[in-house]
Amino acid sequence: MTNPVDHSKVVGVRTRLAGWGANARTEGFLAAPAFASDVRGVLDRSGSVARGLGRSYGDAATNAERQVIGMTAADRFLAFDEETGTLTCEAGTSLESIIAVFAPRGWFPMITPGTKFVTVGGCIANDIHGKAHHVDGCFSNCVDEFTVLLASGEIVLASREQNPDLFWATFGGMGLLGIVLTATIRLRKIETTYFRQKSIKVDDLEEMLAALDEYDSIFPYSVATLDVMATGERLGKGVLTVGDHATLGQLPEELVANPLTVSGPPKIAVPIEMPDITLNPLSIRLVNAAIQKIQSSGGAISHYEKFFYPLDKIANWNxxxxKRGFTQYQFVIPFENGMKRMREILQTILSSGELPFLNVLKRFGREGLGTLSFPREGYTFAIDFPIRANTVALTRRLDAMILDAGGRIYLGKDSFVEPQTFRAMYPGKVEQFLAVKEKYDPEGVFTSDLGRRVQLSK
Ligand SMILES: Cc1cc2nc3c(=O)[nH]c(=O)nc-3n(C[C@H](O)[C@H](O)[C@H](O)COP(=O)(O)OP(=O)(O)OC[C@H]3O[C@@H](n4cnc5c(N)ncnc54)[C@H](O)[C@@H]3O)c2cc1C
Structure with missing residues (x-):
């Protein structure tokens, strides 16, 4: 049962919102407090959820006929310790602005996803992972504490020592326990904003998984892209890119004078939604070939923008x-039987008749402590599909295969998983999360389209 909502009392402007995949739009009431301290004053207790920069692919930050609290104006730096790199900021602060201000001073986000257009609050709610998960773990590893607005209207501090149940359940908790107002995170000391990188061309899946295993113990950052046109014996062919922060001494002479450069805003933009006709097997083949070429031709030294955020160069690339948008399907499966399972999953994808697009393969390290954090030890693969008639059917088939392999999907990317499948993928953890939700939000104030779909909220 959903709560009846008296719309006349909701603070916010009726707005159609979608996730980054733009595959479903719902109308909610978007409030935009200017300061973190204003959030309590606008919170609508009949159903609300926070929204950062909307980079989750599905319905995590949309809330049909209910309130969405846009946090991006609450983006102030509150304190910085130059000795330790510890930053306190409002939760709407983006990694882009942290990099712009602190990279020139020799500090970089400790853990970053594949785009810098995300907020600290969004990184906490999804407990995001980066290319160095096997070394650094999830975002929770760089968070000391945060303040959170609870359903009761109380603002509390959560850390490893204070309210630890709330602290850990908020990581991966999809904004369903409260609104993070401010956070204290640790940045990483860097000598340069460049990376030493190496690209390794690989001919098939066996070689690819072996290369990932081998290079993960040598380089902290590693990620592979598969050639989705390669089938049969070539299945799994692709390029593995590995790297590490470049020290000053490793930079070529021409970069030494200015080792901490920061990139500007994107210079290219996709102005409108492209007509569906532009997506067909031929265009996919061409784009895929171009990606493989770019990946394998990277120089030995690469700026962070290219190393971490190649897609950020093009604004609104989604x-x-x-018009029908796309979905990114990301899963992790255990290492055990990983090769066999991966082969079956890839074969299912490539023989489905769908148009698989950008993709990323990597190894995850140890499971984090966030109650519903996605990463666990194993192989993770993410792949984009433009939405077509049979896309949902394919994701359902894949869900069954992932479940059977003892794996799970990532809510931050998901649009379609069914509640019973989701629950089975996170055995015991959903129940643990719901117990914390009952404690801190017994009336179900915090809810979202995703929360209701996967039954984490009412
Ligand atoms: C190009 C691209 C690459 C990506 N690469 C990766 C990757 O490598 N690894 C990875 O893990 N993810 C990746 N992502 C996903 C992205 O990092 C996450 O979805 C992230 O949470 C988005 O942050 P956001 O600020 O846009 O949050 P939104 O998408 O706006 O919201 C995400 C969730 O956070 C909650 N939330 C936001 N702010 C708050 C707050 N203040 N308090 C409480 N809850 C809040 C929302 O309610 C929602 O549930 C990628 C996304 C894109 C578009």
């Missing part, structure tokens, strides 16, 4: 998938 519009390239057309």
């Amino acid at each position: 519009r390239g998938y057309g």
Whole structure:
């Protein structure tokens, strides 16, 4: 049962919102407090959820006929310790602005996803992972504490010592326990904003998984892209890119004078949603070939922008998938039987008739402590599909295969998983999360389209 909502009392402007995949839009009431301290004053207790920069692919930050609290104006730096790199900021602060201000001073986000257009609050709610998960773990590893607005209207501090149940359940908790107002995170000391990198061309899946295993113990950052046109014996062919922060001494002479450069805003944009006709097997083949070429031709030294955020160069690149949008399907499966399972999953994807697009393969390290954090030890693969008639059916088939392999999907990317499948993928953890939700939000104030879909909220 959903709560009846008296719309006349909701603070916010009726707005159609979608996730980054733009595959479903719902109308909610978007409030935009200017300061973290204003959030309590606008909170609508009949159903609300926070929204950062909307980079989750599905319905995590949309809330049909209920309130969405846009946090991006609450983006102030509150304190910085130059000795330790410890930063306290409002939760709407983006990694982009942290990099712009602190990289020139020799500090970089400790853990970053594949885009810098995310907020600290969003990184906490999804407990995001980066290319160095096997070394650094999830975002929770760089968070000391945060303040959170609870359903009761109380603002509390959560850390490893204070309210630890709330602290850990908020990581991966998809904004369903409260609104993070401020956070204290640790940045990483860097000598340069460049990376030493190496690209390794690989011919098939066996070689690819062996290369990932081998290079993960040598380089902290590693990620592979598969050639989705390679089938049969070539299945799993692709490029593995590995790297590490470049020290000053490793930079070529021409970069030494200015080792901490920061990139500007994107210079190219996709102005409108592309017509669906532009997506077809031929265009996919061409784009895929271009990606493989770019990946394998990277120089030995690469700026962070290219190393971490190649897609950030093109503003609104998601519009390239057309009006129906797209989904990114990301899963992790255990190492055990990993090769066999991966082969079956890839074969299912490539023989499905769907148009698989950008993809990323990597190894995850140890499971984190966030109650519903996605990463666990194993192989993780993420792949984009433009939405077509049979896309949902394919994701359902894949869900069954992932479940059977003892794996799970990532809510931050998901749009379609069914509640019973989700629950089975996170055995015992959903129940643990719901117990914390009952404690801190017994009336179900915090809810979202995703929360209701996967039954984490009412
Ligand atoms: C190009 C691209 C690459 C990506 N690469 C990766 C990757 O490598 N690894 C990875 O893990 N993810 C990756 N992502 C996903 C992205 O990092 C996450 O979805 C992240 O949470 C988005 O942050 P956001 O600020 O846009 O949050 P939104 O998408 O706006 O919201 C995400 C969730 O956070 C909650 N939330 C936001 N702010 C708050 C707050 N203040 N308090 C409480 N809850 C809040 C929302 O309610 C929602 O549940 C990628 C996304 C894109 C588009």
